[in-house]
Amino acid sequence: MKVAGLGQCSLDNLFIIDSFPKPDTKKEVIDWTTAGGGPVATALVGLSRLGIDCSFYGITGDDEAGKKIADSLKAEDVDIKGLIVRPQSCSQVAFIAVEKGSGRRTIFWKRPSAAPLKPEEVPGDFLDNTDFLLIDGLMTAASFHAVRKAREQNIPVMLDAGSMREGMIELAGLCDYVVASEEFGRELFGNSGTFDAEAAVRHMCSFGARASTITLGDRGSITIAGDEVFRTPAFRVKVVDTTGAGDVFHGGYIFGLLKKWDIKDVVRFASAFAALKCRQLGGRAGIPTLRETEDFLSAHV
Amino acid sequence: MKVAGLGQCSLDNLFIIDSFPKPDTKKEVIDWTTAGGGPVATALVGLSRLGIDCSFYGITGDDEAGKKIADSLKAEDVDIKGLIVRPQSCSQVAFIAVEKGSGRRTIFWKRPSAAPLKPEEVPGDFLDNTDFLLIDGLMTAASFHAVRKAREQNIPVMLDAGSMREGMIELAGLCDYVVASEEFGRELFGNSGTFDAEAAVRHMCSFGARASTITLGDRGSITIAGDEVFRTPAFRVKVVDTTGAGDVFHGGYIFGLLKKWDIKDVVRFASAFAALKCRQLGGRAGIPTLRETEDFLSAHV
Numbered sequence: 001m002k003v004a005g006l007g008q009c010s011l012d013n014l015f016i017i018d019s020f021p022k023p024d025t026k027k028e029v030i031d032w033t034t035a036g037g038g039p040v041a042t043a044l045v046g047l048s049r050l051g052i053d054c055s056f057y058g059i060t061g062d063d064e065a066g067k068k069i070a071d072s073l074k075a076e077d078v079d080i081k082g083l084i085v086r087p088q089s090c091s092q093v094a095f096i097a098v099e100k101g102s103g104r105r106t107i108f109w110k111r112p113s114a115a116p117l118k119p120e121e122v123p124g125d126f127l128d129n130t131d132f133l134l135i136d137g138l139m140t141a142a143s144f145h146a147v148r149k150a151r152e153q154n155i156p157v158m159l160d161a162g163s164m165r166e167g168m169i170e171l172a173g174l175c176d177y178v179v180a181s182e183e184f185g186r187e188l189f190g191n192s193g194t195f196d197a198e199a200a201v202r203h204m205c206s207f208g209a210r211a212s213t214i215t216l217g218d219r220g221s222i223t224i225a226g227d228e229v230f231r232t233p234a235f236r237v238k239v240v241d242t243t244g245a246g247d248v249f250h251g252g253y254i255f256g257l258l259k260k261w262d263i264k265d266v267v268r269f270a271s272a273f274a275a276l277k278c279r280q281l282g283g284r285a286g287i288p289t290l291r292e293t294e295d296f297l298s299a300h301v
Numbered sequence: 302m303k304v305a306g307l308g309q310c311s312l313d314n315l316f317i318i319d320s321f322p323k324p325d326t327k328k329e330v331i332d333w334t335t336a337g338g339g340p341v342a343t344a345l346v347g348l349s350r351l352g353i354d355c356s357f358y359g360i361t362g363d364d365e366a367g368k369k370i371a372d373s374l375k376a377e378d379v380d381i382k383g384l385i386v387r388p389q390s391c392s393q394v395a396f397i398a399v400e401k402g403s404g405r406r407t408i409f410w411k412r413p414s415a416a417p418l419k420p421e422e423v424p425g426d427f428l429d430n431t432d433f434l435l436i437d438g439l440m441t442a443a444s445f446h447a448v449r450k451a452r453e454q455n456i457p458v459m460l461d462a463g464s465m466r467e468g469m470i471e472l473a474g475l476c477d478y479v480v481a482s483e484e485f486g487r488e489l490f491g492n493s494g495t496f497d498a499e500a501a502v503r504h505m506c507s508f509g510a511r512a513s514t515i516t517l518g519d520r521g522s523i524t525i526a527g528d529e530v531f532r533t534p535a536f537r538v539k540v541v542d543t544t545g546a547g548d549v550f551h552g553g554y555i556f557g558l559l560k561k562w563d564i565k566d567v568v569r570f571a572s573a574f575a576a577l578k579c580r581q582l583g584g585r586a587g588i589p590t591l592r593e594t595e596d597f598l599s600a601h602v
């Protein structure tokens with residue numbers, strides 16, 4: 001089975017501190033690492049660890065970060081023939097301060113100077129022999145192009161809706177699955193008042209997807225599929241870092257869909273897959289194997 | 302002329318933000334860079350740009366940061382034959398958030414796992430043909446060893462006193478010049494009460510150095526030489542980043558001493574040299590040439 005993903009990729013520098021310091025002070029770092037990141041890129045790494053063939057479509061600059069981003073995908077057997085390196089441009093990078101124990105993070109991120117992927121840069125055959133497409137909507141024109149191609153070929157599409165942007169609702173209307181962050185859910189109602197996750201996910205249902213889910217961090221997730229709304233609790237693990245947990249959730253979700261599991265089993269698997277990721281610093285180091293995830297699920301029936 | 306330096310070196314990742322974010326939020330970075338750092342290492346880079354031969358003695362791990370630290374010194378013609386690479390160890394790294402406009406910085410720093418330089422790792426001939434030694438006291442045993450060797454050979458020594466540590470006062474007593482941070486000055490009196498820079502520098506005089514200076518950031522510096530105490534104002538420049546300004550001040554100070562200038566001219570030169578550094582992000586990119594510093598001083602008589 002094969003999954004194509006089109007979206008953002010970045011290089012994350014992550015460091016653990018015992019507490020967030022006051023401005024203009026010094027704080028000793030307990031541990032640090034560098035890791036590839038980006039919603040679609042990390043989801044594909046998750047799928048690749050589960051044995052799925054993956055191809056990534058996106059952009060980097062021609063800087064050291066870009067080289068590391070490419071290497072981080074190659075090392076996980078993600079096909080990067082569709083990763084375009086823009087000359088004289090900078091890749092997206094992030095500096096992420098992770099608070100020990102709480103999992104709270106302060107994220108300093110630098111937008112890439114490299115221009116977004118253009119529709120004409122997506123190869124005509126990019127969906128050949130492909131069973132699923134994942135997009136994050138961050139490169140609008142290319143995302144619409146890719147989704148329309150997938151619809152022509154009856155390939156199911158998931159939108160990873162991280163935050164509200166121009167075109168996001170229209171894009172969601174073209175997708176079979178919309179798996180959104182709590183931030184996106186809140187922004188659906190203009191970020192006002194108390195957040196009603198069920199109202200948000202019911203509203204998302206109106207976009208037309210077969211299933212929609214909002215992830216709620218350690219409060220689990222809420223899903224609507226057909227007429228049914230259900231909550232899935234988060235699994236308790238010793239959290240080192242939640243970076244990439246949402247991305248890995250998307251990877252696990254797609255895996256379950258490819259296996260044609262019942263939607264509740266799909267979300268439960270995604271939830272375990274994402275929880276296990278949190279045991280290590282960085283978006284990818286902690287991503288478990290299929291066996292580890294199955295063992296964990298068996299132990300938590 | 303030749304200067305030897307023994308001390309810490311690090312790799313800094315610096316990023317500019319418009320304001321310090323609240324914990325657990327996202328903040329877009331305006332610009333970022335990677336640069337070599339460390340008090341002695343950066344001072345030597347400054348001296349090298351002024352045309353002085355420099356040799357650095359210190360340690361890194363055998364990681365990517367260590368390689369970049371070494372390259373950053375080689376690129377500036379600093380001799381690194383005395384830089385020891387420890388196997389299976391990590392170099393010192395820092396992540397520095399610089400607030401645009403204010404020059405305020407929050408510094409996240411990771412201690413190296415590589416063990417400090419040992420006295421027996423300092424080559425017997427390390428002071429041959431050397432006119433000056435700079436130490437930062439961060440590797441205590443090797444620092445004492447180096448200073449004693451310098452005294453035997455009548456080579457003047459400067460201590461860059463960044464913060465109070467065990468042995469620092471005793472080490473200062475062996476040095477010809479002690480150029481300290483405000484933090485060190487405050488710690489002399491146990492960090493209590495209002496900071497009286499003049500009292501601090503007079504106290505430092507009792508250690509026995511020919512001249513002692515406390516740097517006070519944009520409030521300039523205060524120096525005691527013989528019986529005379531004098532203040533030197535800071536030059537006004539458009540500050541992008543003050544990282545490394547103190548280190549560069551030490552480099553300029555040593556340059557003036559090597560030229561046998563009057564102590565007031567020495568400090569004034571160091572002050573201009575350090576001010577000009579602040580025009581660029583990172584500890585080293587902004588370090589000026591001799592010509593630039595002279596032109597700047599001529600324009601600010």
